[in-house]
Amino acid sequence: MSTIKDVANIAGVSIATVSRVVNNGPKVGNKTRDKVLKVMAEIGYTPNANARALVKQKNTTLGVVIPALNDPFFASLANGVERIARDKKQHMLLSTGGFSSESELNAINLLIEQRCESMVVHSKKLADDTLIELSKKVPGIIFIDRLVPSIEERCIWLENTEGGKIAARHLLALGHTQFALLNSNFDIEDPSLRRKGFVETIENLNSKQANIQEINHEPTLKGGEMAAQQLLSLNIPFSAVFAYNDAMAIGAISVLEDNGLRIPEDVSVIGFDDVLLSQYSRPKLTTMHYPIEIMAENAAKLAIEFSHNQQSKSDFKHRYIPNLVKRESTSSCG
Amino acid sequence: MSTIKDVANIAGVSIATVSRVVNNGPKVGNKTRDKVLKVMAEIGYTPNANARALVKQKNTTLGVVIPALNDPFFASLANGVERIARDKKQHMLLSTGGFSSESELNAINLLIEQRCESMVVHSKKLADDTLIELSKKVPGIIFIDRLVPSIEERCIWLENTEGGKIAARHLLALGHTQFALLNSNFDIEDPSLRRKGFVETIENLNSKQANIQEINHEPTLKGGEMAAQQLLSLNIPFSAVFAYNDAMAIGAISVLEDNGLRIPEDVSVIGFDDVLLSQYSRPKLTTMHYPIEIMAENAAKLAIEFSHNQQSKSDFKHRYIPNLVKRESTSSCG
DNA sequence: TTGAAAGCGGTACCAA
């Protein structure tokens, strides 16, 4: 691949001049500019971003860490970041962190080696202290989907507890009293926060007759199916299901329907996340909308801002509340 | 961020020595190694990948170009590439190419600037000649989901025509004779290839009574709905639908069901791609499985191999045939 | 308006 030197030689100018025309620098004669441009096109010169980053001590790379790409939720996250990257003429370097603390740290270190000036990181496994350390080392790092005390300005998070509350209120308003909570068995705090909001609300508003059966499984379609099967085998009455996410909700629905229960006539089901899937399912899924794409966009903007200024000037929204999207899978009880 | 020089100064050794321990180089005294390691940890030294790439004239970056991230098909593609990248200790740089030739070219140039040694590119809009040029300039570039004559060894593609044939055979075997083809209206060759295989097979095997009605729309859920509506308004008989992709198939199913048609009793529907969605839908979708993730993995391996050797030694599979996944949305006619 | 040259953070060769 040709270098700036090649261009300079062929065009009969100095590399400084070539550099100027490449960067639209000032004070270059029109004749010279044209000549250089012509040579560049002829030999297919492309500037080396590595060399550039080295001397300029800065990068146009925005790094992202997500657990995996093939999950629609994280795909939306990445998509939001990517949109901002494109807007701000940055490149996006994506690194997957899997579901363990070592691989999360690996993924982050990779981005640091590349000297990404800004980073949007989804980490559930790393300890608060580690993230605080990282925030000191990398001015432009933002943690999404997580609240780390003492560095809240570097975090963008969802109030999971509120999500549980809103779901509970919706189901209570529909007259339900017998609940099933199909929760994730992943060892992160989200499931317990959602449970907390859900359970507390129900107990507060309807302490007498209410009953909540919780079953934990993988937060996947399969996990939802298995949770529903287990629920049925318990042989206890229920008319409303709150699932940890849309995949579990849809898995549960398919098992419930296979067992002769109609959704929503016999059982109301409410999901979480509002991934594309929930609009495709039949019945269309009532769910808690998780504004992950908007959160990701803001995280990206915030990351870029921090990397430039060390201090955010704009008043960004850091704390998000999910909202209910009423579709077809919930209805009044009885 | 601290540099190799800082480490050398503090540890009281030369930068050459530090470089050796960083790279696990040979012949470093144990004492020296420990001392350097200690300093590195203390000041949180992380090597600069840009500087490294510059001097070594090579990168550990694998570039990917896809139109967008929020489409499950492309997410699978990216996921396959990412898996290989991780295996081969490469980083993945992702650049979205949108749906126009300029933005596709932009995305590719971005990766070239970063000097990605290997690249997996999904391009539908760029002309063959452009891709041939690119393949000369970048030894490690592989085109996925596309067949460019004269550089077939740099391509990994699916035989869309075969997909159409297999779908047709399946429906014919079930006794169907009245077909609807809900095709994509995108200006790429895939829709016409699938149509070709579908139509030819039906005409060959059942020229007398067969009838095929084609309707074109966006290859999305919405497009499928609209296509189905249009189909119904035509008021012609049909018992089998071949959709361009799963999203269209599922959109069509919802409209057909809303109009009192049962799937598959009244109408058989077959999709294409076999994205996750098709297993979540009810009834579960019969579809043509597009092995995109495996293709992507192979494209990534091939790209890395080409970037190293200029010539692929392994005998890679370049040409893929989709296969039928029989689920619940098709059944025998009448 | 142009060119010379220092230097960004590393690697790797050659000497010591």
Add this chain to the structure above:
DNA sequence: TTGGTACCGCTTTCAA
């Protein structure tokens, strides 16, 4: 086993 140093491709000051 260690250190000195040229150099990777580019930007940017300083002079001309």
